[in-house]
Amino acid sequence: MRSEKIEGIGSIRGGEFENIQIEGIGKLKGNAIAQSVSVEGLFKSKGKLETKSLRIEGIHRAFRDIKAKEVRIDGVLKLRRASLLADKIICMGVITCTNEINADELEIRGICSIANLYGDKVKVNYYSEAREKVRGIPTQLSLVMNMYFGRKVSFDHNSIDYVECTSLEASNTTFKTIHAQEVSLKDYCQVEKLYCDGKIDIDPTCSVGKIISNGKVLKDKENNDMANPTLMKILDLYKNNKITADEAEKMLGAISVSQNNNNDTEGQLTWSDDGKLRIVAFLGRKLLKKSAPEASKIEVTLDGDVLNVDSYGSLTCGQVSGNATAGSSITCGDIGGNVTAGSSVRCKNVTGKITAGSGVVIEK
Amino acid sequence: MKQNTIALGEKHLEGDYHRILAAGDIWLKDSKTKSIYTAGDIDIENSCIRKIYSAGDLTAKAVTIGLGKVAGDLTLQGICKVDKLIVVGDISAEYLECTCLRNGSNNSKVNNTLHWSGFIKAETFESVAPFLLDLDYEFATMIISGPLVATEEIACTNFYGLDQITAPCINADLIYLLTNDGTEVGELVGSSITIETKFKPDKIFKSIPKTLRYNDLYSDKSLITIEAISSDKVIINSVKANSVSGIDVVIGDLCIVDEVVYQKSIKISDKAVVGRVVKQ
Amino acid sequence: MLISKKDLLNETGISYGQLYRWKREGLIPEEWFIKQPSFTGQETFFPKAKILKRINAIKELKDQYSLEELAKMLSPEVAERMFTEKDLQVIGEIYDGLIPCFCKVFEKNKFTYVEVLFLTAVSIFYKEHDLQLIDVENICSGLIQYLPEIKQTDYLCLLLEHNGTYFAVIQDEKSTVYMDNRIKHIAKVRLNDISANMKIKYRKRFNFMFDEADEDDKKDNPLQVPSSKGVLA
Secondary structure: OOOEEEOOEEEEOOEEEEEEEEOOEEEEOOOEEEEEEEEOOEEEEOOOEEEEEEEEOOEEEEOOOEEEEEEEEOOEEEEOOOOEEEEEEEEOOEEEEEEEEEEEEEEEOOEEEEEEEEEEEEEEEOOHHHHHHHOOOOOOOHHHHHHHHOOOOOOOOEEEEEEEEEEEEEEOEEEEEEEEEEEEEEOOOEEEEEEEOOOEEEOOOOEEEEEEEOOEEEEEHHHHOOOOHHHHHHHHHHHOOOOOHHHHHHHHHHHHHHHHHHOOOHHHOOOOOOOOOOOOOEEOOEEOOOOOHHHHHOEEEOOOOEOOEEEOOEEEOOOEOOOEEEOOOEEOOOEOOOEEEOOOEEEOOEOOOEEEOOOEEEOO | OOOOEEEOOOEEEEOOEEEEEEOOOEEEEOOEEEEEEEOOOEEEEOOEEEEEEEOOOEEEEOOEEEEEEEOOOEEEEEEEEEEEEEEOOOEEEEEEEEEEEEEOOOOOOOOOOEEEEEEEEEEEEEEOOOEEEOOEEEEEEEEEOOOEEEOOOEEEEEEEEOOOEEEEEEEEEEEEEEOOOOOEEEEEEEEEEEEEOEEOOOHHHHHOOOOOOOOOEEOOOOOEEEEEEEEEEEEEOOEEEEEEEEEEEEEOOOOEEEEEEEEEEEEEOOOOEEEEEEEO | OEEEHHHHHHHHOOOHHHHHHHHHOOOOOHHHOEEEEEOOEEEEEEEHHHHHHHHHHHHHHOOOOOHHHHHHHHOHHHHOOOEEHHHHHHOOOOOHHHHHHHHHHHOOOEEOHHHHHHHHHHHHHHHHOOOOHHHHHHHHHHHOOOHHHOOOOOEEEEEEEEOOEEEEEEEEOOOOOOOOOOOEEEEEEEHHHHHHHHHHHOOOOOOOOOOOOOHHHHHHOOOOOOOOOOOOO
């Protein structure tokens, strides 16, 4: 079986190939089947592409569906009116899709803007380092960029319109609708509607409009805010010149304070009653975020063993059955899973990987 | 009665005196004395003093005092009775009974929160300084013109809150609150509850024994939040409340109330927002 | 069964002011004010049988007695708590040597709060005026029959002497008594002072529930927890 390699400028009519390798500027004009496809330059596919392995380090613009076993994107994949169907997708660069992406396993650690996403295990974590991958694309001119990708793309957060999967883990991503069995949202995720009958874990930095779980509406932000009759009445008083702007401001201030206070109540919490110990810190009246420098100064000491642990600051505990993550140092006993620490790690046996900002001490 | 005595340094005194002037610490026992002025600490036992001005700490056991002004801390044992008592420091009292009791001076500012303990009974308690109400007390009237924090329900006959008040509940026949930013009260219950943005002393207030004059006072016009108000007579202004229940109810300007339950009469300002009105 | 505040006021015809004044005065225990979540935040409920019985009792008695007197009558310090021989030993003001004598004269070893105040007064007389044991016995047996009639503590206890014999008088504080000047007035104590002292000194020792909840009420309100507040508070 032949292989195709384009080093300068060239085009492929289609057919069956062993390997397709694009190092210059290439174009696929017909349908192609290949064992592996590697894109290091610019590649435009106007025919269907089916491959076991697709690796993109350059820019690949697809106008017809791609079917692959495994896809690794370190560059840019732009799917316009085309779908990507794969067993496993790992995206460290940029992926945009106006149609559908369907994968058993999908991990995005770069930037994405996807219309529809279907999968089993989906992880969407934004890393700003992925900006480097889009050198040459005029990211400053959002209009031009949106025209180029065919979708609105932000290089500050990810964007997915519709996602349907078994488990979803996301950070810094905007969703319109999520349907999932298990959901974990972190770091400023924004969701309009979330349908989840299983475990829901949403960090306080995230904003979720409506949560529907097991047929019940757990939270409806719209009803809380916009449909608030008190707010409407205050605005009416102001409109009808019954109260001054200052007075209206005071009244609105009073209801917003009480609503903020109500947010502390159990019914307003965005996570299920999962038995997890959550320790939060406030700086004045503001919730301390992970990125705040004060967060790393906090030291949490847990007396006893834990299942999984995630701390913004330092962490001291007994045995950890699962994974341990801390913004600063970790001191603990045996760890069953992986360890990720901003600074040093001091522990006993570790079954998984250790990632530490500074020294690692394994005690015997 | 013996004549005046001047005590320099430490001195132990016993018996009756007209006037005692002390620069150092003194101990006084079984005495009837007209006036004591002391710059140091004073320890009195089983005595009756008409007037005492102490710049230091006062420790007393079973004493009766007419007028007491203590700049330091006060420690009382046994049953002690004082007509008018003004204390700038902390009090620890086994049993203290006063007509008028005031914390802090009106002309010297106390910044730290005073802490009193023991049992104190007073006809009128005036709080000028920042105060943590965490003691056993029986106050008929409370006039609060400094920030007050109570960890439990405040109970008295008349309560005048003219400064920032934090309490889970106030239960008094008459409750008057001046709307001040930072006031957080869970529940107000009583016979007559008034919340205003301006305080003008009325006849009842004028008739209450007190040590200070309270002329017309104005609030910072903040909206205060009270969860529930239940009283026979309710007049409120600039209040955000979940529920207001009463026999005669007046919901004044800038009020936001979720539910009003009334028995006889109701008046709602056209500058107020009320959710549900129910006639009982 | 619980009753809401709204229904309670309707049913009993009392005002908000009365309800909360009685709470303040200790006529209605704080534990009976049960907060439950409602549309507007929280609503107050009461154990129906208990509160109706208590309010009716207060309404009947309020014209005869002041609220303070009623509080003393209805509060368990006067009405319900019994003090054992061991409790008397804890009270320092009661002379230990007199306790067997009290038990003998009263023919019991459990005493009401008013009796305890009286025994304290007698102990004070015994210590301060060198009374004999027989004098104590005579004083106690002379007044024993009147003690159950005392429902509050606004009384004076006087020690009198005539021809070497000691007598005691329990007198309403507000009433004026003109005594034959041949009777020598030896000493006087206020039951209120003794009571106040006891409140201070033995608060922790006699820290018990305000009202012993009976089984029915426990069923009515399973959430009720024992109060940490002593009745002497």
